[in-house]
C-alpha cells in the first residue's frame with residue numbers, strides 16, 4: 001500500500017473524510033524525506049490534516065519514529081484519536097513517553113513519612129491506588145494528590161536495578177513500551193531533556209529512532225531555551241538545606257560543619273545580591289559581578305557538602321542500607337547529591353568567563369519574594385544540533401506558523417538548520433470566512449500606560465463584543481493592560497468575562513465554549529494552542545502588535561549580538577518573531593471550513609509604520625481589510 005492509498009482508505013473508517021490537495025502534497029514530501037533522509041520544514045496551516053500527512057509515511061516506512069509536540073492537546077489528539085484510527089487501517093505499535101515525574105515511585109511511596117493527618121490520609125489513598133492502577137501515571141489519578149511531588153519518580157533519586165520495586169516500577173514498565181513502539185509520541189520538554197542527557201553521557205532517555213517529526217515546531221527553540229535555562233535562588237538553597245538536614249542523621253552529623261556554614265553563607269549571599277542588584281531583572285557579564293568572591297565561597301561549601309555525601313554513599317551507605325526496606329534513605333541521599341551538583345554547576349556557569357564559541361547570557365532576578373542568579377545559552381543551537389539533529393536520518397519540522405510569507409529564514413536561523421522547505425496553501429476560504437479590522441489606536445510607549453489609552457481600548461472592545469454578541473477572544477501582551485481591561489469590561493457588559501490566571505486554562509476554555517457568548521482574555525500562552533471551532537468563537541481581538549518585551553535578558557542579548565555582527569536585529573529577529581506570533585493569534589479564529597468571524601487589530605502602527613506591510617503579508621491572504629478610525 002502506498003501512502004496515498006493509505007490516506008484514501010481512511011474514507012472507509014472516517015465518514016465524510018476528504019483528502020485535500022495540500023495534505024497530499026505534504027504526505028508526498030514527508031514520504032520522500034523519510035525514505036531518503038534529510039530535513040524538511042513544512043508550514044501546514046490549520047485544516048491541512050498534517051498529522052495524517054506525516055504519520056502515514058512514517059508508519060508505512062517501518063522505521064522507528066519519534067513525534068514530538070509542544071502542547072498536551074495535540075499529544076492527546078494523536079494518542080486518543082489519530083493514531084488509533086490509523087492503526088485500524090494498518091496495525092502498528094505506538095506509545096507516549098513522559099518524564100519521570102509523571103509516574104508514581106513505589107519506593108518513595110512505601111518510604112513516605114506523613115507529617116500531618118491529611119498527608120496520612122493521602123498516603124493511604126495512594127497506597128490503595130498503587131495496587132489498582134495499570135500505569136501509575138499522574139494523569140490517571142483523580143483527584144490529584146497534594147503529596148505527588150514527594151512520591152513521584154525522580155531521575156536523580158531512582159535506584160534503578162538496585163530498587164526492590166524495579167520489576168513492578170511504573171516508569172520502567174512504560175519505558176519497555178517506548179522501546180517496543182514503532183511510533184513514540186513525546187513532548188518538546190522531554191526531547192530537550194533527552195538531548196541534554198545525550199550530550200552529557202552519550203545515551204538518551206528515549207530509544208534510538210530513524211525519524212523525528214517535530215509538530216508545533218515553531219516552539220521547539222523556546223522549549224529548548226527553557227530547558228537549558230538554569231537558576232539558583234535563595235529558595236532553592238533553603239529547600240536543598242531542608243532536604244539534606246532531613247537525611248539520615250549519621251550523614252548529617254558527619255557533614256555538620258559544612259552544613260552550618262552553608263546555612264549562614266546562603267542567606268547572607270542572597271541578601272547581598274538583592275542589596276547590590278535591586279532591579280527586577282539585571283543582565284550582567286561574569287567579570288562585572290561584584291559578589292564573585294562570596295559566590296565562590298558558597299560554591300566551595302557546596303562542593304565540600306557534595307564530597308561528604310559522596311564519601312558517605314561510597315563507604316557507609318552500602319552496609320547501612322543493605323536491607324531493601326532501607327533503600328528509600330539511599331534514594332533520598334542520591335537525590336540530594338545530584339541536586340547539590342546541579343546547583344553547583346549553575347553557580348559555576350554563572351561565574352565562568354564569557355566565551356564567544358558557546359555564549360551564555362547571565363542575569364539576576366530580584367524581588368521581595370525571589371532573588372536568583374540565572375544563566376542560559378544565547379541560543380540553544382548546540383543542544384539542538386548535537387542533541388537532536390545529528391541523531392536522526394530524517395527530520396520533519398511542521399507547524400501552522402513557520403514562515404513569514406513563505407520565508408523560512410527566521411526559523412532556520414533560530415534552530416541552526418538548513419533543509420527543504422514547503423509552505424502549503426490553506427484549505428480555508430479566508431476571503432469568505434474572515435474579515436480583518438485595523439483600528440487606528442496608537443499604543444503608548446512601554447511604561448507610559450495612560451487611563452485615556454486603557455479607556456479607549458476598553459471602549460473599542462465593548463463595541464466589538466456588542467456587535468458580535470460575545471464569543472470574543474482578546475489577546476494581550478501586558479498583564480496590567482489585561483487586568484485594567486477586565487475591570488472596565490466587567491463594569492460595562494453583562495456577560496461572562498473570563499481571564500487567564502483566574503482559573504486553569506482548561507476550565508476557562510470549557511466555560512468559554514459552553515457559554516457561547518463569553519469573552520476570554522488571555523496573555524502570551526493564549527496566542528497559540530487555543531482551539532475553539534464553531535460559533536463559540538466569533539472574533540479575535542489583538543490589542544497590540546506582539547513585539548517581545550525589549551528588556552527580557554535573552555531577547556536583549558540576542559539583539560545586541562546581531563548588532564555586533566553587523567546584522568539587522570529588527571528585520572532579522574524582532575519583526576519575524578512578532579509576525580509569527582501575530583499569525584498565531586490570528587489563527588485562533590478559523591479552525592474549520594465552516595467557521596466564520598472577524599479579527600480586530602487595535603494597533604494603528606500596522607498602517608502607519610513601514611513594517612506594517614510585512615506584518616500583514618504574514619497573515620492569510622485575500623481577506624478584506626477595513627480600517628476603523
Ligand code: SF4
Pocket residue numbers: 104105106107108153154157158159160161163164165166169170171172331
Ligand atoms: S525503580 Fe526508580 S522510579 Fe521505580 S520504584 Fe524504584 S526508585 Fe522508584
